[in-house]
Amino acid sequence: MWTHDSPGSILILEKTLFGTLQNGSKVDKYTLTNSRGLEVAILTYGGVIQSIILPDKNDAPADITLGFDTLEDYVNRSPYFGAIIGRYANRVANGRFTLGGVEYQIPLNDGVHSLHGGHDGFDKKRWDAKPIEDPARVGVELAYLSPDGEMGFPGNLAVTVRYTLNNENELRLEYFAVTDKETVLNLTNHAYFNLAGAGSGTVLDSVAFIDADRYTPVDDTLIPTGDLHDVKGTPFDFTVPTPIGANVQLDHEQLKHAEATHGGYDLNWVLNHPGDLSALAVRVTDPKSGRTVEMYTTEPAVQFYSGNFLDGTLTGKGGLTYPHWGAFTLEAQHYPDSINQGHFPTTVLAPGERYVQTTIYKFLAL
Numbered sequence: 001m002w003t004h005d006s007p008g009s010i011l012i013l014e015k016t017l018f019g020t021l022q023n024g025s026k027v028d029k030y031t032l033t034n035s036r037g038l039e040v041a042i043l044t045y046g047g048v049i050q051s052i053i054l055p056d057k058n059d060a061p062a063d064i065t066l067g068f069d070t071l072e073d074y075v076n077r078s079p080y081f082g083a084i085i086g087r088y089a090n091r092v093a094n095g096r097f098t099l100g101g102v103e104y105q106i107p108l109n110d111g112v113h114s115l116h117g118g119h120d121g122f123d124k125k126r127w128d129a130k131p132i133e134d135p136a137r138v139g140v141e142l143a144y145l146s147p148d149g150e151m152g153f154p155g156n157l158a159v160t161v162r163y164t165l166n167n168e169n170e171l172r173l174e175y176f177a178v179t180d181k182e183t184v185l186n187l188t189n190h191a192y193f194n195l196a197g198a199g200s201g202t203v204l205d206s207v208a209f210i211d212a213d214r215y216t217p218v219d220d221t222l223i224p225t226g227d228l229h230d231v232k233g234t235p236f237d238f239t240v241p242t243p244i245g246a247n248v249q250l251d252h253e254q255l256k257h258a259e260a261t262h263g264g265y266d267l268n269w270v271l272n273h274p275g276d277l278s279a280l281a282v283r284v285t286d287p288k289s290g291r292t293v294e295m296y297t298t299e300p301a302v303q304f305y306s307g308n309f310l311d312g313t314l315t316g317k318g319g320l321t322y323p324h325w326g327a328f329t330l331e332a333q334h335y336p337d338s339i340n341q342g343h344f345p346t347t348v349l350a351p352g353e354r355y356v357q358t359t360i361y362k363f364l365a366l
Contacts, residue, residue: 004135009167010035013131013138018043018050019071025126027071030140032165037061038363040171042163045074046123047084047142049163049191051317052171057290057365062197064291066327069317075124079309080190081316083123084161085116087146087153088347089188090268090303090336093223097339099154099182099348106152111221116190118151122159123190132164137172139164148181155181155351169363177355185349186334187357192307192327193293195286199320203306203328204245209283210238210304212269216335216344220257226341228270236267241283244306244328262324264308268335274300274345277358282330285366292364297332298357300345305329332359 004011011034018029027045039053052065067081068074074081088106095106095114107118116123125144132139139162146157162174175187194203215236216224231237235247235255248255249263258266273279275298282295282302295302307327314322338344349355 004133004138009135011138011165011167013133015131018045021045021071021075021126027126028129030129030131032138032140032163034165034167034169036167036169038165038169040163040165042140043074044127044129044142045071046125047127047161047189048074048123049082049189052191052363054291054363055365062200062289062291063317064193064195064198066192066194066198066316066322077314078123079314080116080123082189082191084142084187085190085331086122086159086187087117087151087157087183087185088114088339089116089186089331089333091115091223093337093340095152097184099184104152104154113221113223120151122146127161132162137164137166153183155179155183157183157185159187171361171363173359173361175355175357177349178353179349180351182348182350184339184347185355186338186347187355188303188331188333189359190329190331192329193284194327195284195291195293196289198327199316199318199322202245202323202325204243204248204325205287206244206328207241207285207287208238208244208304208328209241210269210302211272211279211281212302213239213272214270216268216270217254218257218267222257222266222336224268224335224337224341226343231269236269245325248306248325259308262308264325265304265306265328266308268301268303268333270301270335271297271299277360281332284328284330290366292366293330294362294364295330295332295359296362297359299332299334299359301333301335303329303331303333303336305331330361332357
């Protein structure tokens, strides 16, 4: 355990064993705690955010992110709960892309498409770790070397992800990567949030603001059409704070593409201030508890997903079940299938270049 204790500035970093993989590799949990009662746990398996304990407006704590109590559950049945997603977040049409005149095929694990880097992505890797101990923040630095050809992607790719927590309730995620061969890269984190408390019901009453005037519409397999549509006058307009459930069941083609039976959100919003880490990108508030998460990012977009494929049969931490619409994600990213859509922001990384991304989740109790 490492503790920095000065007047009004307590920061604690604790490392514990979380479990052991079948190959004998140990998986550790790094727990970060600040002076305001915010506690974040990070696993070296998948870089998973395993828990986020946040006090409400009455100082009552709750775990606001979905997940599991055991390593076995993360290995065998996790729908990307809290994980680092790579090499390529979101979908790649038909699992194919071309670089330098060479066509590459990556595994199809979402119907006829590839999702989140294939069936054996970064979410299923054990990452090397070292603590970050600083008077202003505590955290953990994770590192993974993805070999040339892994999941069909070219290039030996060295990736570093740093999670740090400060006393302003900011959880900062910093991503870095370099390659020895031209490749594609789109990294994000897939934390599922329920600000009322994970397993406490749906997120339909949570009020969302997304600073985005446009989104990328998709076909019925959730691949972008290549167009950019205005959110105004649609269920996708969160430029004015709106409850997530206010329009989720409207008869709209894009909502049905996301979840055919009941409707849902699973789309890419084009942020109005891409690259500006000082600009508020997203804010979501649970009106009853006052718990709020804000997102700031250098990425050009956010995938907002409303937990459409949770169905109440998945048992998580503490034996709680996670219902349909039981969480939302805020996945800072480049647009889905960018590698096959030339007018989308590029996701190509060349030798000699350095991939850099920063995303901040700031937690409040309003």
